[in-house]
Amino acid sequence: MPEPDDEEVLKALEDMGLEREEADVYRLLITKGVATVGDISHYLSFSRTRIYGIFDRLVSKGWVRMVSDVPRTFAPVDPVKVLEIKRRAVTSAYRTALGALKPLYDAVPVKVSEIAVLRGIDAFRRVEEMIRSAEREVRVVATIGPVPVVRRVADLLLERKAEGVDIRAVIPPALVPEDLVGRLDARVREVPNAGLIIVDGRQVYVGGIDASGEGAADMVGIWTENSAIVTFNNVLFDSLYSWRESESDG
Structure with missing residues (x-):
C-alpha cells in the first residue's frame, strides 16, 4: 500500500480535529523530533508570535509537549498514543450522543415536505x-x-x-x-x-x-x-x- 502524501496526512489530521496550521506544525515537528519556535519559523511563513499560539493549542489538545522553558522547546507526542486517546474520546462521545439523541429523534418523526x-x-x-x-x-x-x-x-x-x-x-x-x-x-x-x-x-x-x-x-x-x-x-x-x-x- 503506497504511503500517503503530505496533503493526505494534513487532511487526516484536520479530520482528527486539528486546524490546518496546527497540522502543519505537528507534521513538521514529527520530522524534527524536537524544535524551538525559531526552528519552526525557518520552515513555515508564520510569525513567531503565531507559532507560539499554535504550540500552546497543540499542547492543550495533547498533540505536543513542552520539554524546555529556555528556550521554549517542544516535542511531538507519539502519534500512536495521541491517536488512540482521540479514538477512545470519539467512541465515548459517539455513544453518549447516540444514547441521548436517538430516542429524541425516534419520538419526533422528521417530516420532509409531504x-x-x-x-x-x-x-x-x-x-x-x-x-x-x-x-x-x-x-x-x-x-x-x-x-x-x-x-x-x-x-x-x-x-x-x-x-x-x-x-x-x-x-x-x-x-x-x-x-x-x-x-x-x-x-x-x-x-x-x-x-x-x-x-x-x-x-x-x-x-x-x-x-x-x-x-x-x-x-x-x-x-x-x-x-x-x-x-x-x-x-x-x-x-x-x-x-x-x-x-x-x-
Whole structure:
C-alpha cells in the first residue's frame, strides 16, 4: 500500500480535529523530533508570535509537549498514543450522543415536505417512475393531452400489465378510439380535465395538462405519499370506476 502524501496526512489530521496550521506544525515537528519556535519559523511563513499560539493549542489538545522553558522547546507526542486517546474520546462521545439523541429523534418523526409540486418534464418523469415502480396495481384516471404523452403513458401501462401488474383505468370518451378500453380494463366516463395515478395504494399523482400543448413540458401536478391523501383519491377512483349510468337516474 503506497504511503500517503503530505496533503493526505494534513487532511487526516484536520479530520482528527486539528486546524490546518496546527497540522502543519505537528507534521513538521514529527520530522524534527524536537524544535524551538525559531526552528519552526525557518520552515513555515508564520510569525513567531503565531507559532507560539499554535504550540500552546497543540499542547492543550495533547498533540505536543513542552520539554524546555529556555528556550521554549517542544516535542511531538507519539502519534500512536495521541491517536488512540482521540479514538477512545470519539467512541465515548459517539455513544453518549447516540444514547441521548436517538430516542429524541425516534419520538419526533422528521417530516420532509409531504407534497411535491412538479412541472413539465419533472412531472412526466415522476409519472413514469411511479408506473415502473408498481409492484401490485396501478389505478389511473386519464385526461386529454398531447398525443405523444398519452401514447407513452398508455404504452407503459400496457407493458406493466403484461408483467402482471393489475391495471385499472377510467378514461374519457375522447380516448376510446385509441383502443384502450379493453387493453387496460378501462371504464369510459366523463371525467374532469385532471389526471390521477395511484400506485400500490401508497403514492398518488394528481395533475393536468394543456391539451393544445406539444408534450410533457405542459404537464403540472402534485405527488405525495401522504396516507390520508392517497386514501381519499383511492375512494374517488373506486367511485368513478364502479359508477353506473343507472345510478345517476336516482
